[in-house]
Amino acid sequence: EPEVTQTPSHQxxxxxxxxxxxxxxxxxxxxxxxxxxxxxxxxxFLVSFYNNEISEKSEIFDDQFSVERPDGSNFTxxxxxTKLEDSAxxxxxxxxxxGNTGELFFGEGSRLTVL
Amino acid sequence: DAxxxxxxxxxxxxxxxxxxxxxxxxxxxxxxxxxxxxxxxxxxxxxxxxxxxxxxxxxxxxxxxxxxxxxxxxxxxxxxxDTAVYYCIVNSAGRRALTFGSGxxxxxxx
Numbered sequence: 001e002p003e004v005t006q007t008p009s010h011q012x013x014x015x016x017x018x019x020x021x022x023x024x025x026x027x028x029x030x031x032x033x034x035x036x037x038x039x040x041x042x043x044x045f046l047v048s049f050y051n052n053e054i055s056e057k058s059e060i061f062d063d064q065f066s067v068e069r070p071d072g073s074n075f076t077x078x079x080x081x082t083k084l085e086d087s088a089x090x091x092x093x094x095x096x097x098x099g100n101t102g103e104l105f106f107g108e109g110s111r112l113t114v115l
Numbered sequence: 116d117a118x119x120x121x122x123x124x125x126x127x128x129x130x131x132x133x134x135x136x137x138x139x140x141x142x143x144x145x146x147x148x149x150x151x152x153x154x155x156x157x158x159x160x161x162x163x164x165x166x167x168x169x170x171x172x173x174x175x176x177x178x179x180x181x182x183x184x185x186x187x188x189x190x191x192x193x194x195x196x197d198t199a200v201y202y203c204i205v206n207s208a209g210r211r212a213l214t215f216g217s218g219x220x221x222x223x224x225x
Contacts, residue, residue, distance in 0.1 A: 004158075033212065043159060043202075043215040056212050091158045104151075104213060106158030 002026045004107035006092050012113045016081050021110045023075045023092030032075045033093040033104065034067065036060070043091070049075065082114045119203045124220040127197075133190040135219050137203030140184040146207050148179060150188045151215070152199040159202065159215070162188065193223045 005024045013019050025032050034046040047057040049067055064080045075094075079086055089109040120138040127133040139148065150162040163170055163177045165186075170177045176189040190197055202218040 035215075037156075042217060043153070045212045045214060048212050058212075089156060093158070103161035103164070104159075106160065108158050109156070 002105075004092055004094055004105050006090075006107035006110050008110055009108070010111040010113070012115065013082055015084060015114055019079045019082055019086075019112060021077045021079075021090050021092075021112070023077070023094075023107060024073055025075055025092065025094030026096075026105055027073075029094035029096050029105070031055075031095045031097065032067075032069070033095075034077045035091045035093065035106075036088040037091065037109075038085075038088045046077070079112075082112075084114050087112055087114045119205055119216055121201075121203050121216065121219045123217070124222065126222050126224055127190075127193045129195060129223055129225050130192055133188075133193040133197065133221060133223070135188040135190075135201050135203075135221065136185065137188070138185045139203070139205045142183050142205050143207070146205045148177065148183075148186050149202075149204040149206055149213060150175070150177065151202045151204065151213075152197075153202070153218070154196075154199040162201075193221075195223050195225060197221065198223045 007022045032049040035043050037043045045058050047061045047067055048055045066078045068076050089111050091106050091109045093104045093106045095104045147164050147166050149164040151159040153159045162175050163172055165177045179186045200218040200220050202215050204213050206213055
Protein backbone atom coordinates (compact mmCIF):
# COMPACT_ATOMS: atom_id res chain seq x y z
CA GLU A 1 0.00 0.00 0.00
CA PRO A 2 1.40 3.42 -0.92
CA GLU A 3 2.44 5.58 2.00
CA VAL A 4 3.74 9.01 2.91
CA THR A 5 7.32 8.82 4.15
CA GLN A 6 9.04 11.35 6.35
CA THR A 7 12.66 11.94 7.30
CA PRO A 8 14.24 12.24 9.74
CA SER A 9 12.18 10.35 12.27
CA HIS A 10 13.80 12.34 15.06
CA GLN A 11 15.96 15.46 14.96
CA UNK A 12 17.59 17.25 17.86
CA UNK A 13 18.76 20.81 17.24
CA UNK A 14 19.97 23.86 19.11
CA UNK A 15 17.75 26.91 19.42
CA UNK A 16 18.34 29.30 16.55
CA UNK A 17 19.40 26.63 14.10
CA UNK A 18 17.66 25.96 10.79
CA UNK A 19 15.86 22.68 10.34
CA UNK A 20 14.51 21.03 7.20
CA UNK A 21 11.98 18.24 7.50
CA UNK A 22 11.42 16.12 4.43
CA UNK A 23 8.41 14.28 3.13
CA UNK A 24 7.75 12.10 0.12
CA UNK A 25 4.01 12.20 -0.57
CA UNK A 26 2.16 9.44 -2.38
CA UNK A 27 3.12 9.68 -6.04
CA UNK A 28 -0.18 10.59 -7.70
CA UNK A 29 -1.28 12.99 -4.97
CA UNK A 30 -1.62 16.67 -5.75
CA UNK A 31 -2.35 18.30 -2.36
CA UNK A 32 0.21 18.40 0.40
CA UNK A 33 0.03 19.43 4.03
CA UNK A 34 2.07 19.94 7.16
CA UNK A 35 0.60 19.54 10.62
CA UNK A 36 2.28 19.57 14.00
CA UNK A 37 1.48 18.14 17.41
CA UNK A 38 3.11 19.45 20.54
CA UNK A 39 3.36 16.68 23.14
CA UNK A 40 0.00 16.12 24.79
CA UNK A 41 -1.80 18.65 22.61
CA UNK A 42 -3.99 18.66 19.51
CA UNK A 43 -2.89 18.02 15.95
CA UNK A 44 -2.58 21.54 14.48
CA PHE A 45 -2.74 22.51 10.82
CA LEU A 46 0.22 24.51 9.53
CA VAL A 47 0.00 24.79 5.76
CA SER A 48 -1.43 23.29 2.59
CA PHE A 49 0.26 23.33 -0.80
CA TYR A 50 -1.09 22.80 -4.29
CA ASN A 51 0.20 23.52 -7.76
CA ASN A 52 3.53 24.73 -6.38
CA GLU A 53 2.10 27.34 -4.11
CA ILE A 54 0.64 27.68 -0.64
CA SER A 55 -3.14 27.39 -0.79
CA GLU A 56 -3.88 27.86 2.90
CA LYS A 57 -1.91 28.51 6.07
CA SER A 58 -2.63 28.90 9.75
CA GLU A 59 -1.55 31.61 12.17
CA ILE A 60 1.20 29.28 13.39
CA PHE A 61 2.83 29.32 9.95
CA ASP A 62 4.67 32.60 10.32
CA ASP A 63 7.71 33.98 8.52
CA GLN A 64 10.10 31.52 10.12
CA PHE A 65 8.39 28.66 8.28
CA SER A 66 8.55 27.88 4.58
CA VAL A 67 7.59 24.98 2.35
CA GLU A 68 8.95 23.83 -0.96
CA ARG A 69 8.53 21.06 -3.47
CA PRO A 70 12.00 21.23 -4.97
CA ASP A 71 12.05 18.25 -7.31
CA GLY A 72 8.55 16.96 -7.94
CA SER A 73 8.76 14.23 -5.32
CA ASN A 74 9.96 15.76 -2.05
CA PHE A 75 7.92 18.21 -0.01
CA THR A 76 9.92 20.05 2.63
CA UNK A 77 9.19 22.17 5.68
CA UNK A 78 11.93 24.57 6.70
CA UNK A 79 12.08 26.27 10.07
CA UNK A 80 14.55 29.12 9.73
CA UNK A 81 15.52 29.81 13.34
CA THR A 82 14.13 27.25 15.71
CA LYS A 83 12.68 28.17 19.08
CA LEU A 84 12.10 25.95 22.10
CA GLU A 85 8.36 26.02 21.43
CA ASP A 86 8.91 24.49 17.98
CA SER A 87 9.57 21.16 19.69
CA ALA A 88 6.82 18.92 18.38
CA UNK A 89 5.95 16.03 16.12
CA UNK A 90 5.57 17.27 12.55
CA UNK A 91 3.28 15.31 10.26
CA UNK A 92 3.22 15.52 6.50
CA UNK A 93 0.05 14.51 4.67
CA UNK A 94 -1.15 14.26 1.10
CA UNK A 95 -4.35 13.64 -0.78
CA UNK A 96 -5.09 12.94 -4.39
CA UNK A 97 -7.63 15.72 -4.77
CA UNK A 98 -8.98 18.69 -2.89
CA GLY A 99 -12.32 19.29 -1.26
CA ASN A 100 -14.03 16.29 0.24
CA THR A 101 -13.33 13.75 -2.44
CA GLY A 102 -10.44 11.93 -0.90
CA GLU A 103 -8.88 10.87 2.34
CA LEU A 104 -5.83 12.52 3.80
CA PHE A 105 -2.87 10.17 4.16
CA PHE A 106 -0.44 11.00 6.95
CA GLY A 107 3.17 10.05 7.41
CA GLU A 108 4.53 8.68 10.66
CA GLY A 109 5.94 12.05 11.63
CA SER A 110 9.25 13.71 12.39
CA ARG A 111 9.93 14.45 16.01
CA LEU A 112 11.77 17.75 16.46
CA THR A 113 13.46 18.51 19.76
CA VAL A 114 14.86 22.02 20.20
CA LEU A 115 17.33 22.46 23.04
CA ASP B 116 -16.21 24.77 9.83
CA ALA B 117 -18.84 23.55 12.28
CA UNK B 118 -17.71 22.74 15.81
CA UNK B 119 -17.86 19.14 17.01
CA UNK B 120 -18.36 17.79 20.51
CA UNK B 121 -17.10 14.36 21.54
CA UNK B 122 -16.79 12.61 24.89
CA UNK B 123 -13.29 12.88 26.29
CA UNK B 124 -12.91 9.15 26.81
CA UNK B 125 -14.70 5.82 26.46
CA UNK B 126 -14.05 2.22 27.32
CA UNK B 127 -15.08 -0.80 25.31
CA UNK B 128 -14.66 -4.53 25.87
CA UNK B 129 -12.64 -6.43 23.31
CA UNK B 130 -14.89 -8.11 20.75
CA UNK B 131 -17.82 -5.80 21.42
CA UNK B 132 -18.99 -2.96 19.22
CA UNK B 133 -17.57 0.46 20.02
CA UNK B 134 -20.03 3.28 19.38
CA UNK B 135 -18.39 6.70 19.36
CA UNK B 136 -20.78 9.66 19.28
CA UNK B 137 -20.19 13.11 17.85
CA UNK B 138 -22.40 16.19 17.98
CA UNK B 139 -22.17 18.75 15.19
CA UNK B 140 -25.37 20.71 15.63
CA UNK B 141 -24.19 23.70 13.56
CA UNK B 142 -23.25 21.63 10.51
CA UNK B 143 -24.22 23.22 7.22
CA UNK B 144 -25.45 21.61 4.04
CA UNK B 145 -22.11 21.27 2.25
CA UNK B 146 -20.10 20.04 5.21
CA UNK B 147 -18.92 16.47 5.42
CA UNK B 148 -18.30 14.44 8.56
CA UNK B 149 -14.87 12.82 8.73
CA UNK B 150 -13.48 10.34 11.24
CA UNK B 151 -9.78 9.84 11.83
CA UNK B 152 -7.90 8.09 14.58
CA UNK B 153 -4.44 8.41 16.09
CA UNK B 154 -2.82 5.40 17.66
CA UNK B 155 -0.30 6.51 20.28
CA UNK B 156 1.90 9.16 18.61
CA UNK B 157 1.56 7.86 15.07
CA UNK B 158 0.20 9.93 12.19
CA UNK B 159 -3.59 10.24 12.10
CA UNK B 160 -5.31 7.53 10.08
CA UNK B 161 -8.41 8.04 7.96
CA UNK B 162 -11.38 5.86 8.91
CA UNK B 163 -14.46 7.00 7.03
CA UNK B 164 -16.42 10.05 5.90
CA UNK B 165 -19.94 10.91 4.78
CA UNK B 166 -22.33 13.68 3.87
CA UNK B 167 -25.81 12.47 4.79
CA UNK B 168 -26.10 8.78 3.99
CA UNK B 169 -24.79 6.11 6.28
CA UNK B 170 -21.46 4.71 5.14
CA UNK B 171 -19.62 1.46 5.74
CA UNK B 172 -16.16 0.28 4.86
CA UNK B 173 -13.83 -2.44 6.03
CA UNK B 174 -12.90 -0.51 9.15
CA UNK B 175 -16.14 0.96 10.44
CA UNK B 176 -19.66 2.23 9.88
CA UNK B 177 -20.77 5.84 10.04
CA UNK B 178 -24.33 6.60 11.04
CA UNK B 179 -25.47 10.18 10.45
CA UNK B 180 -28.79 11.32 11.87
CA UNK B 181 -31.41 12.58 9.45
CA UNK B 182 -31.01 16.17 10.64
CA UNK B 183 -27.22 15.70 10.36
CA UNK B 184 -26.67 17.25 13.78
CA UNK B 185 -24.92 14.18 15.13
CA UNK B 186 -23.22 11.02 14.02
CA UNK B 187 -21.88 7.77 15.44
CA UNK B 188 -18.81 5.86 14.43
CA UNK B 189 -19.22 2.14 14.96
CA UNK B 190 -16.32 -0.27 15.20
CA UNK B 191 -18.23 -3.55 15.00
CA UNK B 192 -15.77 -5.82 16.83
CA UNK B 193 -13.24 -3.76 18.73
CA UNK B 194 -9.76 -5.19 19.26
CA UNK B 195 -6.94 -4.04 21.50
CA UNK B 196 -5.32 -2.47 18.43
CA ASP B 197 -8.31 -0.11 18.13
CA THR B 198 -7.20 1.68 21.30
CA ALA B 199 -6.62 5.21 20.02
CA VAL B 200 -7.87 8.79 19.99
CA TYR B 201 -10.78 9.12 17.56
CA TYR B 202 -11.44 12.47 15.92
CA CYS B 203 -14.74 13.58 14.45
CA ILE B 204 -14.16 16.46 12.02
CA VAL B 205 -16.62 18.53 10.05
CA ASN B 206 -15.15 20.06 6.93
CA SER B 207 -16.68 22.33 4.36
CA ALA B 208 -16.28 21.44 0.72
CA GLY B 209 -14.25 24.50 -0.10
CA ARG B 210 -11.69 24.11 2.66
CA ARG B 211 -8.89 21.68 2.06
CA ALA B 212 -7.39 21.53 5.54
CA LEU B 213 -8.92 19.42 8.30
CA THR B 214 -9.03 20.87 11.80
CA PHE B 215 -8.50 18.36 14.60
CA GLY B 216 -10.14 18.77 17.99
CA SER B 217 -9.40 16.87 21.17
CA GLY B 218 -11.18 13.69 20.09
CA UNK B 219 -12.34 10.71 22.15
CA UNK B 220 -9.75 8.47 23.75
CA UNK B 221 -11.07 4.93 23.27
CA UNK B 222 -9.59 2.28 25.52
CA UNK B 223 -10.40 -1.27 24.46
CA UNK B 224 -10.23 -3.55 27.49
CA UNK B 225 -9.26 -7.24 27.30
